Amino acid sequence: MRHGWAWWLGCLVAACTMAGAVRAQTWAIERATVVASPEAAPLADAVVVVRDGRIVSVGRAGEVRVPADARRIDADGRVLVAGFWNSHVHFLLPGLTEVADAPAATLELEVRSLLTRWGFTSVFDLGGLPGNARRLRARIEAGDVRGPRILTVDAPFYPADGTPHYVRDVMKQHGAPSAEVATPDAARARARTQLEEGADGAKLFIGALVGGPQGVVHMAPDVARAVVDTAHATHRPVFAHPSTTQGIEIALQAGVDVLAHSTPIDGPWPDGMAQRLVAADMALVPSLKLFEVELRKESVPPAVIERFLAVGQAQLRAFREAGGPVLFGTDVGYIHDSDPHREYALMAGAGMDWRAILASLTTEPARRFGHGARSGRIVPGMDADLVLLGRDPADDVLALSDVVWVMRGGQVQYEAPEPGASAQR
Ligand SMILES: [Zn+2]
Structure with a gap:
């Protein structure tokens, strides 16, 4: 079947809209231990809300309003650091x-x-x-x-x-x-x-x-x-x-x-x-x-x-x-x-x-590299670049390579297979 230019244009518009929609989504990462920066004390049982690719709020559960339409990620107590x-x-x-x-x-x-x-x-x-x-x-x-x-x-x-x-x-x-x-x-x-x-x-x-x-x-x-x-x-x-x-x-x-x-x-x-x-x-x-x-x-x-x-x-x-x-x-x-x-x-x-x-x-x-105002920390207003670690790096620096979930600019980039799945890496 041959497609006319209008069909192709329609597909292009749909693809762009989809990409935009993905980034516009609202997320709530819940039950995280947030290490907001290399100097920060860990914040246990924390929630990070992400909207339009940016971090909009960070705080303890109950202190942060989670929008009803947010997609929820359960961090299960694991450590969340900046991308x-x-x-x-x-x-x-x-x-x-x-x-x-x-x-x-x-x-x-x-x-x-x-x-x-x-x-x-x-x-x-x-x-x-x-x-x-x-x-x-x-x-x-x-x-x-x-x-x-x-x-x-x-x-x-x-x-x-x-x-x-x-x-x-x-x-x-x-x-x-x-x-x-x-x-x-x-x-x-x-x-x-x-x-x-x-x-x-x-x-x-x-x-x-x-x-x-x-x-x-x-x-x-x-x-x-x-x-x-x-x-x-x-x-x-x-x-x-x-x-x-x-x-x-x-x-x-x-x-x-x-x-x-x-x-x-x-x-x-x-x-x-x-x-x-x-x-x-x-x-x-x-x-x-x-x-x-x-x-x-x-x-x-x-x-x-x-x-x-x-x-x-x-x-x-x-x-x-x-x-x-x-x-x-x-x-x-x-x-x-x-x-x-x-x-x-x-x-x-x-x-x-x-x-x-x-x-x-x-x-x-x-x-x-001049990106300090938008990258490097988990702070409202910054890009939603987030890494969830499988273990606590305070116990072992190698936990920095035990990555289980990654978001860049509000878009999920990686999700580790469930424990016990055949292909771990
Ligand atoms: Zn080189």
Whole structure:
């Protein structure tokens, strides 16, 4: 049967109305133990009312009016926290690289297993195929695909002759143009274009791992500075992949805002490094599990991996002791394993308690990326980004990965199967 344009238009309108209706729904999450922010005392037997995608009230049962038409969720005493940020993700895995034509259901499944199923309702994509993350974001925001809030740096900036060895295949496969920039002018011009097209920041491979005898290629400081100045002119952050201590020095010189990794590859930081980073108002994404995943791929002996991780943990510890803000990030979507529990364990091993890790997942990134007024806490007026945990993280930080229910902007993103169901994850 053939359909005329009116039929298709009707379907489009219906789809949009459905997406709007889902977000306009009223919800009441009842019998929750609300931890409204990393600093807040838990509020037992609490109710959170959500309407039109926003939190409208939070309080004890009996003190909060639940509208008659609200859909009710029974939290059964479990801990409710604000939606998480993952400040280092990619959309480079098969299934997420051709988002323009992919069926919505396929994309939704991929995005859920990678991100939302672990509570990530906001993510910062730190580099991919040109325009890809923006296209995915457009489909999510149009209500076509359920998924997280996406911020993106769009295509990254590599130094001249510095395309990392591990991205060459995926770039070739998709016919992506070179992302290398040799001069400040070229860097400035591309940064301007990407920011105008909707990038939320920029990512510099200041220390690019090119493999072979050369190892690491560093970006010229004036090239890095050109991108930073262009991004800062529109108040957008710049991330750096430093790799080495020299890479951190260039990032400091250029005025970078966030280190996308710690740098255990280059041994312990020199004395005073953490203090200099904090004085420069830099934030750190430790991404410790990434190093473990990469070294295991190379069949590095476990004892060596352990020593390597201990160096990364020492850097994280020094950075925190100097008062630096930590942003949670795993490089998921470059690495396949999406379960964040190992990162939580490694952060805890570096001295972060569950409240500090929760801050790295919520208030710190929200503030750093200019979303502090709408994201990061369970407070009336904020976006209804909520994560229900199966266990209490005060008893065990790994409970942060025991996610049973996730809402973003008033839309349910994930619901764990009932206990005893065959597929738990
Ligand atoms: Zn990455």
